[in-house]
Amino acid sequence: MDTLTESAGAHPGFWRRLGAFVIDTTILGIVGALIGFAAFDLLAGLGEWARLLGLGLATVYFGAFGSKMLGGSTPAQRLLKLRVVSLEGGQISLGRSLVRGLVLVAPMACNGIELTLTPANLVVVAFAGxxxxxxxxxxxxxxxxxxxxxxxxxxxxxxxxxxxSDRTAAPGTSGGTTHVRVAIGIVVGVAVITTGLTAYTLTQLPRPLAEMMSALGAVNALPEVQSSTIADSSTVMITTRSGRTVSRNLVLNARLKAWPADPKAEARKLGKALVARHPPAPDQNVVVNIRYGFNMGIASSWRSYSETFSDLTH
Structure with missing residues (x-):
């Protein structure tokens, strides 16, 4: 039997459930974008804490609409003729629905989270993963x-x-317990892998990575920097004229607390702080990407600037 086919009973199929979620998250994204337009600097100043605002809004959205207070259906569910009910078939309380909404939207809040890998952040990094x-x-x-x-x-x-909501058959609770066990196994497996890899990275840093972590600490110590990441990357280009060429870059991505008056000068300052602790190889350029903005999980907006330097060690 096709796992994506909708049955003739009370339960919606794959595409109807997915479609409702996509529409609802689009509505939340529009709301988040409007809030961001009205309070851009305030949200940017919150850093990763802005995700809690997005998490709260999404939880209230799904929680309120999914409860008996607002009929048990979000706007998208109402459009697609769906509703949330208890296993007995009745509507659920607001508190119960808020818990349901929180579990539903939690992955959205963790998507793209930016945290420096340090012992203090180990638990947060593992939980987000x-x-x-x-x-x-x-x-x-x-x-x-x-x-x-x-x-x-x-x-x-x-x-x-x-x-x-357009069918009167009893909701029922049938469903494979094996699938539930598999889902639990997925969560546990990812938890073990994420925690193990994070702990290993912190305790077994090779020297080049240790130098990069030291440089990262120096950049993050600058008062205008909210957070930053470093990557040592290579780019391969193949053209009919010059053949295969490889360019190596030491890339710094910095998230700032305020947009600088002179982005190029700020990029140079950050690049110098980087190479003072982690000098690039002779054939490497230093690419500095600076950003200022916010990510609420449900919506994000950024101003950005990028500059490539080859003379920071001179």
Missing amino acids: VTLFGLGLAQLYLLIFNRPTRRLAHDLLTGTVVVR
């Missing part, structure tokens, strides 16, 4: 294979199910 990849992959697995109910993690944890 598990939430984004572990919970996210488990949700996708359950959506495809946990038929016919397609109950996802937030449904399983809160005793709810999404049903077709």
Whole structure:
């Protein structure tokens, strides 16, 4: 049987559930963009904490609309004739629906999170990885294979199910317990891998990486820098005229607390702070990318500037 086919019962199929989520997150993105337009500098100043605002808005959105207070359907679910009910078929309380919404949107809040890999951030980095990849992959697995109910993690944890509002059949709770175990295994597996890799990276740093971490600390210590990352990259270009050429770059990505009056001068300053601790190889250029903006998880907006230097060690 096709796992994406919708049955004739009370439970919606893959595409209807996915479509409702896409529409709802698009609505949230528009709301987030409007907030960002009105309070850009305020959100940019919050740094990664702005994600908590996006998480709160998304949780309230799904929680309020999914509860009996607002009829048990988000705007997209109402459009696609879906509603959230308890396993007994009744509507759920606001508190229960908020918990459901929080579990649903948590991976969105962790998508693209920028955290420096330090011992202090180890727990946060591991949790973000598990939430984004572990919970996210488990949700996708359950959506495809946990038929016919397609109950996802937030449904399983809160005793709810999404049903077709235009059909009167009882919601039922049938669904493969094997699939639930597989989903749990996905989360646990990602948790073990993420924690292990993070701990190994911190305790077994090779010398070049240790130098990069030291340089990263020097850049992050500058008062105008909110956070930064460093990468040692190579770019291969093949053309009919010059054949194969390889360019090596030491790349610094810096997120600033305010937009500089002179972006080029600021990029040079950051580049010098980098090469003072981690000098580039003789054939390497230093690429400095600076950004100023925000990411709420549901919406983001950035100003950016990039400059390539070959003379920072002179």
